[in-house]
Amino acid sequence: QVQLVESGGGLVQAGGSLRLSCAASGSTFSINAIGWYRQAPGKQRELVASISSGGSTGYADSVKGRFTISRDNAKNTVYLQMNSLKPEDTAVYYCYALTTVKYWGQGTQVTVSS
Numbered sequence: 001q002v003q004l005v006e007s008g009g010g011l012v013q014a015g016g017s018l019r020l021s022c023a024a025s026g027s028t029f030s031i032n033a034i035g036w037y038r039q040a041p042g043k044q045r046e047l048v049a050s051i052s053s054g055g056s057t058g059y060a061d062s063v064k065g066r067f068t069i070s071r072d073n074a075k076n077t078v079y080l081q082m083n084s085l086k087p088e089d090t091a092v093y094y095c096y097a098l099t100t101v102k103y104w105g106q107g108t109q110v111t112v113s114s
Contacts, residue, residue: 032098045094063089
């Protein structure tokens with residue numbers, strides 16, 4: 001079992017920055033990949049960024065060059081640095097961890113005002 005707790009969401013103006021954090025606990029040794037999805041009202045949940053156990057990263061085309069995913073293994077924490085935020089980045093952001101199953105955090109709201 002893996003537990004995930006997100007923090008760092010909030011309200012920011014367009015062009016601003018936020019950093020999300022996701023603290024993992026439990027069977028963290030079994031995590032193969034960890035990252036972030038987001039879901040805007042009326043839209044499907046979409047993968048934003050991920051980082052594998054080997055350190056490989058991946059990003060949605062819509063956030064490439066603006067968002068950066070990183071991790072601190074000592075703290076079992078993953079970060080999503082979000083720069084140059086746009087109103088279309090407004091969504092609930094969910095941390096996930098992939099073992100043999102996918103675990104989810106509770107979500108954190110990010111609102112970007114124009």
